[in-house]
Structures are given as structure tokens and as C-alpha cells.
Amino acid sequence: MxxxxxxxxxxxxxxxxxxxxxxxxxxxxxxxxxxxxxxxxxxxxxxxxxxxxxxxxxxxxxxxxxxxxxxKIVEQFKAMRRGAVMNTIEDVESENRQVLHTSSRDHFHQPPCEPAAAAQSKAELEKLKRFLGEVTDGTLTGSTGKCFTTVIHLGIGGSDLGPRALYEALLPYGIEGRSVHFISNVDPDDAARRLGQVNLEECLVVTVSKSGGTLETLTNETVVQTALRDAGLDPKKHCVAVTGEKSPLDNPESYLRSFYMFDYIGGRYSATSMVGAVSLGFFLGFEGFMSMLEGADEMDRLxxxxxxxxxxxxxxxxxxxxxxxxxxxxxxxxxxxxxxxxxxxxxxxxxxxxxxxxxxxxxxxxxxxxxxxxxxxxxxxxxxxxxxxxxxxxxxxxxxxxxxxxxxxxxxxxxxxxxxxxxxxxxxxxxxxxxxxxxxxxxxxxxxxxxxxxxxxxxxxxxxxxxxxxxxxxxxxxxxxxxxxxxxxxxxQEGVQLGKVLAGGFLKQMEAGNPPGDGIESRFLKAVLQGED
The missing domain is CATH 3.40.50.10490 (Glucose-6-phosphate isomerase like protein; domain 1)
Structure with a gap:
């Protein structure tokens, strides 16, 4: 093309x-x-x-x-919704994927634009509906038998910003007695502040990472799970994962449930997928979340x-x-x-x-x-x-x-x-x-x-x-x-990668016992830039 x-x-x-x-x-x-x-x-x-x-x-x-x-930009939008490979760059190595974030809300008219993707989304929504029902009727509880009243949502970037913005916007519509707390920054003060605001016995922890390897998110998950263990609680009874199928987080030995993210939905476009659905569905109720999807679908059609x-x-x-x-x-x-x-x-x-x-x-x-x-x-x-x-x-x-x-x-x-x-x-x-x-x-x-x-x-x-x-x-x-x-x-989003790679070099220096001290010294920077161990 x-x-x-x-x-x-x-x-x-x-x-x-x-x-x-x-x-x-x-x-x-x-x-x-x-x-x-x-x-x-x-x-x-x-x-x-x-x-x-x-x-x-x-x-x-x-x-x-x-x-x-x-x-033909509207025609391109239509093609995107119907499964054309839009995440690609000609003659250059790229992700080469479909772009189907709209499939996560394409459930209100038949037939859907891309039936296979819409079916995958619908299956996840049905799984979520059953899960939320078990949480509401008390079939699923925390380690001490107390019902879940709070979600701790762990994610960063698209796994945090969209769901957080939507949650804050819909505070008046939540189920009474329920709340969501978001931890995204790897700054330890972020997690410490949030953990000080909740009763861990009543917390459901939602870890969101498509790859299952996001450094900040996994670090914060370890912090939260350590807090659960220190409180005498079993993390397995409090944690769910939103991740790619067969990722390291897709593990029934460690999580109550896994909800799936798909490669054709980019993180920043993912708020209406399971990335936002689990936490927002817990807070709004399943029907409240579906109402949001319905509004999104109507705008997609326009x-x-x-x-x-x-x-x-x-x-x-x-x-x-x-x-x-x-x-x-x-x-x-x-x-x-x-x-x-x-x-x-x-x-x-x-x-x-x-x-x-x-x-x-x-x-x-x-x-x-x-x-x-x-x-x-x-x-x-x-x-x-x-x-x-x-x-x-x-x-x-x-x-x-x-x-x-x-x-x-x-x-x-x-x-x-x-x-x-x-x-x-x-x-x-x-x-x-x-x-x-x-x-x-x-x-x-x-x-x-x-x-x-x-x-x-x-x-x-x-x-x-x-x-x-x-x-x-x-x-x-x-x-x-x-x-x-x-x-x-x-x-x-190739632009986010270089900093991650360089951060890995700095972390290796820190692990080797070469901290930067009060300021990042030239010696420390030079060692990282030269790739020294």
C-alpha cells in the first residue's frame, strides 16, 4: 500500500x-x-x-x-478497525501488528468489525463478569475471609494513566465501600504512601504488564507482596494478573486469575481492555464498565x-x-x-x-x-x-x-x-x-x-x-x-527504549558496588557509557 x-x-x-x-x-x-x-x-x-x-x-x-x-484517512480508520496491519513501517523492522483497541468495545452491534478480536475481548469480559460475581457474593475473599473492598492497581504508562484517569473521573459512580489505589512510580515513596492508606486484608492486587517483565511494575509487585506476607497474608489469595497469554505472570500457582492482553492493543490505547476492565469493573460494577464501553463504541462508529x-x-x-x-x-x-x-x-x-x-x-x-x-x-x-x-x-x-x-x-x-x-x-x-x-x-x-x-x-x-x-x-x-x-x-513507541537500556547499565554499576554518591559523578557515567562491569 x-x-x-x-x-x-x-x-x-x-x-x-x-x-x-x-x-x-x-x-x-x-x-x-x-x-x-x-x-x-x-x-x-x-x-x-x-x-x-x-x-x-x-x-x-x-x-x-x-x-x-x-x-482516505477515514477509510484507513475503517481498515484499522477491520484488522488491517497498521502497526508497521515499510522495509524497516517493526512490530508489524494489527491495531484493534476498538475491538475491546465492539460488542453492541452485529456483526463486529473484526469478529475474531471481538470474540477474544468478549471471552475476557465474560471471564471478568464471573470473577466480579464471585468477589461480590463472597465466594472469593482474602486470606482472612474478609471481602475485598480495595484494589491496588500496579502498572505504569498505558497500564496506569488511562485506568487512573477514568477511575478519578467516575468516583461518584462507584459501588459504595469500594476504592482503587494506583501504584506506578518505582519511587519507593509511591508504594509506601499507598500501602499506608489501605487494609491489606481487604485488598485485591491487580498487576498489569503485557510482557510480564516491566521493571517498575514487578518491583512494586514485590514490594506489595512482601507487605502482604509481613501481615501474615497469602499473596496468592490476593493477586490477579492482567498480562499476555503465557507470559511469566500467566501463572495459576501465583495468581487467583489471569486476564489477557493482546498484542494488537497498544498500552496507551488499552484502557477499555482488561487493562482497565478489572479495576474499573471492580469499582463501577460490570454494568457500569459496559456503559463506558458502549459510549466508546458509539464514538468509534461516528x-x-x-x-x-x-x-x-x-x-x-x-x-x-x-x-x-x-x-x-x-x-x-x-x-x-x-x-x-x-x-x-x-x-x-x-x-x-x-x-x-x-x-x-x-x-x-x-x-x-x-x-x-x-x-x-x-x-x-x-x-x-x-x-x-x-x-x-x-x-x-x-x-x-x-x-x-x-x-x-x-x-x-x-x-x-x-x-x-x-x-x-x-x-x-x-x-x-x-x-x-x-x-x-x-x-x-x-x-x-x-x-x-x-x-x-x-x-x-x-x-x-x-x-x-x-x-x-x-x-x-x-x-x-x-x-x-x-x-x-x-x-x-521505540522512543521509550533507549532510556531503559541505559538504565540497565547504571543498575549494573550499582549492583557492582559503584553507587553514584551524592551526585552522578563523571566516573560513574563514564563506566556506564563504556560498558564496564
Whole structure:
């Protein structure tokens, strides 16, 4: 298959020309003229995308649509969902795998896109359903016969960030009396702090590692299992594994159960697989987790639509390409106006930057355009009192993706000075989006806001399992579609390997009794770099 990137499309030079004089959002009445605010909305049953405050018009949108059509990026997304080998680089040694994270939630329509993968996922879900039933009815208990009330989730990277972000977002929907604690960092203080917060008799330990050999995760597992033994408990009665079939962790002598991860699901795309299912299913209940999968599946299906203005993932992806590659903005801020999503930007940092932080194309050649932007973010309104100064008046223009919900999760709110807290939250979200767009003139140069700072608002009714699943799948699809646009492999992560290899050298020096002391001395560094024992 011959791939082409966006620079080769017939409309590329036209878009570059349009980017030289993009629509001026500071012009008088521009946001209200021509029904713009109502017209520039991509509506779906779960989430709406408002993009009137992006620097686009019909000519730009038509150009982006033509670009998507010529690159066949939606067709590539469809092929990915149906089992095409997408994790590959032509004529270069690579993982050479299918990419089927969407199969983990392809259970709500028949036939599924890739029946074999969907069947494997469904079998794991059925196994999980039985396991959770045994935990709930007390058939499975800890060493002292006490029911499990707490999960300790051990994993790092994609085995931690996604499940942690989803758990934090859905705290109001958990089964009463249940909680999940995450240990990821190999820093011993992380494990020590978490272990000090739990009753080990009631803990179920979930170790997540596809290979069964992740250094940080296995180190933390040893720490937790040692704590269990020190408390007089049998780790076998408290531990389950989420791993690849036949990995070292797939061992019934050491674990209550093994749930399987599959090679065709990359870690950062794995939150809706067993990676997230065991801990989230324990907390939400099986049906609550399935509701999240249903929302994700609905967004996956919308991502197969050809029309830019009816496909939210395609729209979000191409607005990002317009801002990054044509207008030249190097970063994107994801700013959720929902406290539940306070860890969601951290998950997107990995999902996006590990996917699209690439410098070669799928045919093994050096890229000729910028690929993935830097992703960052924090919740509003806190951020308004921190870094928004730079967003409004700094020299670096940062496109923003706001995320908000019409209703709060808990529904506990009071009117203060005439309005509720939720109303104040949404008022701030809308105000920031408009302020970034239109700016402000003033005789005082210190009070001038240049405006023309683009943003999109992603708006839902309430942050619940279904809408969270849709939001997660929206961003996963956005990332994949952008990767197709740049003609890069969004599914490998060679960039994380070099540091691991070098760390092994440092550890050998430490084992040999050559610690770095108070600082990493030149002698120590030299020994590692020269490969000395």
C-alpha cells in the first residue's frame, strides 16, 4: 500500500495560502454573523463540538475535507478497525501488528468489525463478569475471609494513566465501600504512601504488564507482596494478573486469575481492555464498565463518517492539523472544566505524544513536516489563576480544547450571589473561549488582548460512564486520524527504549558496588557509557 501525507494533496498549497490570512476572530460581530455560532457545531448523541472560535471558514473547512478525502484517512480508520496491519513501517523492522483497541468495545452491534478480536475481548469480559460475581457474593475473599473492598492497581504508562484517569473521573459512580489505589512510580515513596492508606486484608492486587517483565511494575509487585506476607497474608489469595497469554505472570500457582492482553492493543490505547476492565469493573460494577464501553463504541462508529462536520474525531483531528501545520502552533492545551477529569490531560499526554511523536514516515523516510504537538493541560477554573496569563497575552499562541458538561456529577450545588457553582463554572468556560477569540483593545497597552487564539469546546450533558467512554474514544480516534494525515506509525513507541537500556547499565554499576554518591559523578557515567562491569 502506498501512503501519502497531507503535503502531497492537491489542496495543500491552497491551505498554505489561506493560512497566510486566516479568518480574523477579532473583527466586529464575526462570531455572531452568518449564524456562525449555531452553524459551527458538530452534534452527536453524547458530545457536541463547538468550533466557531477556531480560525476557520467555509473555504478552510472545504480544503480540510478535500485533504481528508484524498488521503482516505477515514477509510484507513475503517481498515484499522477491520484488522488491517497498521502497526508497521515499510522495509524497516517493526512490530508489524494489527491495531484493534476498538475491538475491546465492539460488542453492541452485529456483526463486529473484526469478529475474531471481538470474540477474544468478549471471552475476557465474560471471564471478568464471573470473577466480579464471585468477589461480590463472597465466594472469593482474602486470606482472612474478609471481602475485598480495595484494589491496588500496579502498572505504569498505558497500564496506569488511562485506568487512573477514568477511575478519578467516575468516583461518584462507584459501588459504595469500594476504592482503587494506583501504584506506578518505582519511587519507593509511591508504594509506601499507598500501602499506608489501605487494609491489606481487604485488598485485591491487580498487576498489569503485557510482557510480564516491566521493571517498575514487578518491583512494586514485590514490594506489595512482601507487605502482604509481613501481615501474615497469602499473596496468592490476593493477586490477579492482567498480562499476555503465557507470559511469566500467566501463572495459576501465583495468581487467583489471569486476564489477557493482546498484542494488537497498544498500552496507551488499552484502557477499555482488561487493562482497565478489572479495576474499573471492580469499582463501577460490570454494568457500569459496559456503559463506558458502549459510549466508546458509539464514538468509534461516528469516526467512520466521511463528512468532516458530522465526524467529531475527524473534525478535531483536522482542526489540530490546521493549527499545528498551517498556522504553526506547537502545543495544544486540553482544559477540562470538570474536576473529575483532572488526570485526563495526563493520559492524553501519553496517548498523543507517544503515538505521534515520530520523525519517520510509514515508508521509513524522514518526515518533512511537523508531526505531533506537545499536549498539556489542567482543570479550569484553577488554570485561570495560573497559566492563562500566558494564553491570553503571551507571545506563544496555544490552541485550546475545552471540555465541559452542562450538569455536575454529584448534583450538590448551591446558589451563591444568584448563581450556582456549576453555572459559574460554565460561564467561565464560555467566557474564556470568547476572550481568546475576540481579544480586547485598550489605550493601556498592558490591557490589550490580541485575540485570534483558537479554541474548541467539547460539551456533554454530564460526566458519567457513557460520556466518558465517548470522550476517550474521541481522542483516541483523533490521534489515529492525525497520524494517518502525517503518514506516521501511531502505534509503536521505540522512543521509550533507549532510556531503559541505559538504565540497565547504571543498575549494573550499582549492583557492582559503584553507587553514584551524592551526585552522578563523571566516573560513574563514564563506566556506564563504556560498558564496564
Amino acid at each position: 502506498i501512503y501519502h501525507n497531507f503535503q502531497e494533496t492537491s489542496v495543500y498549497n491552497k491551505l498554505r495560502q489561506l493560512a497566510g490570512a486566516p479568518p480574523d476572530l477579532t473583527a466586529k460581530n464575526v462570531l455572531t454573523a452568518g449564524n456562525r455560532l449555531e452553524k459551527y457545531v458538530c452534534r452527536t448523541p453524547i458530545l457536541n463540538l463547538h468550533y466557531a472560535t477556531q480560525r476557520v471558514d467555509e473555504e478552510v473547512l472545504n480544503g480540510l475535507q478535500t485533504m481528508a478525502d484524498e488521503l 469516526a467512520e463518517g466521511a463528512s468532516l462536520q458530522k465526524n467529531p474525531a475527524l473534525l478535531l483531528a483536522l482542526l489540530g492539523v490546521w493549527n499545528h501545520n498551517f498556522l504553526g502552533y506547537p502545543t495544544v492545551a486540553v482544559l477540562p472544566y470538570s474536576q473529575g477529569l483532572h488526570r485526563f490531560p495526563a493520559h492524553l499526554q501519553q496517548c498523543d505524544m507517544e503515538s505521534n511523536g515520530k520523525s519517520i514516515t510509514r515508508d521509513g523516510k524522514k518526515v518533512t513536516a511537523k508531526t505531533g504537538p506537545i499536549i498539556w493541560g489542567e482543570p479550569g477554573t484553577n488554570g485561570q489563576h495560573a497559566f492563562y496569563q500566558l494564553l491570553h497575552q503571551g507571545t506563544e499562541i496555544v490552541p485550546v480544547e475545552f471540555i465541559g458538561f452542562q450538569k455536575s456529577q454529584y448534583g450538590h450545588d448551591l446558589k451563591v450571589q444568584g448563581t450556582t457553582s456549576q453555572q459559574k463554572l460554565l460561564a467561565n468556560l464560555y467566557a474564556q473561549s470568547v476572550a481568546f477569540a475576540i481579544g480586547q483593545t485598550s489605550d493601556n497597552p498592558n490591557r490589550v488582548f490580541a485575540g485570534n487564539r483558537p479554541s474548541t469546546i467539547i460539551m456533554g450533558q454530564r460526566l458519567d460512564p457513557r460520556s466518558l467512554g465517548a470522550l476517550l474514544a474521541l481522542y483516541e480516534a483523533k490521534i489515529v486520524l492525525q497520524g494517518f494525515c502525517w503518514n506516521i506509525n501511531s502505534f509503536d
